[in-house]
Amino acid sequence: MGLAHNIVGIIGNVISFGLFLSPVPTFWRICKNKSVEEFQPYPYIATVLNCLMWIFYGLPLVVKDNIFVTTINGVGLAIELIYLAIYCCFANDTKKRVIVFVALLGEIIFMAVIVTISMLALEFKHRALFVGIICDVFNIIMYASPLAVWGKVIRTKSVEYMPFWLSVANFVNGCCWSIYALIQFDLFIIISNGLGAIFGAIQLIIYAYYYFVYGKRIADANQAGKPSEV
Numbered sequence: 001m002g003l004a005h006n007i008v009g010i011i012g013n014v015i016s017f018g019l020f021l022s023p024v025p026t027f028w029r030i031c032k033n034k035s036v037e038e039f040q041p042y043p044y045i046a047t048v049l050n051c052l053m054w055i056f057y058g059l060p061l062v063v064k065d066n067i068f069v070t071t072i073n074g075v076g077l078a079i080e081l082i083y084l085a086i087y088c089c090f091a092n093d094t095k096k097r098v099i100v101f102v103a104l105l106g107e108i109i110f111m112a113v114i115v116t117i118s119m120l121a122l123e124f125k126h127r128a129l130f131v132g133i134i135c136d137v138f139n140i141i142m143y144a145s146p147l148a149v150w151g152k153v154i155r156t157k158s159v160e161y162m163p164f165w166l167s168v169a170n171f172v173n174g175c176c177w178s179i180y181a182l183i184q185f186d187l188f189i190i191i192s193n194g195l196g197a198i199f200g201a202i203q204l205i206i207y208a209y210y211y212f213v214y215g216k217r218i219a220d221a222n223q224a225g226k227p228s229e230v
């Protein structure tokens with residue numbers, strides 16, 4: 001069972017690493033244009049806090065035998081900080097840099113409070129409950145973030161703004177970490193990633209429906225609007 005747990009943990013690390021790298025095209029565009037344009041830093045700021053929380057949760061001081069949770073979130077934290085450094089470098093508005101700085105400072109203070117309470121005020125058997133609940137809240141918020149995209153797809157009847165492979169990766173990531181948590185039972189990893197797998201499945205169903213039902217109609221309509229060739 002330990003071997004299976006480790007294998008699934010490694011697979012989960014690989015999939016999550018791919019998800020952390022998914023914004024690379026966005027930041028390549030920012031570097032190329034030397035401007036952040038209308039891109040916002042909030043998703044990356046939120047991911048930093050999420051990574052910090054799961055790094056702490058995966059440590060033996062909170063939960064034993066969960067090192068794969070710490071490793072991938074440590075890598076994710078480094079990647080997100082690089083994204084924010086690039087964002088600040090090319091942000092023409094000083095206000096945007098200040099927002100990033102203040103938000104990160106606030107997250108450091110928040111983490112310091114959580115770590116202090118966990119280590120000084122709680123016994124080992126209660127730390128996982130305290131930290132796990134907070135981790136789940138942030139993880140569920142992140143998994144639910146595509147809800148706005150769902151609304152846009154439904155309104156426009158177009159999947160243009162719902163990247164297919166990213167949707168697949170989110171679904172597989174949720175499934176993989178749910179299996180990881182089931183092998184060596186971890187309620188908090190199951191809750192957030194189980195919901196993540198459900199959200200991912202719904203997103204793929206929405207994608208398939210609007211792609212196959214409306215995609216051809218939209219393509220035909222666009223083709224009909226073009227002048228005929230002679």
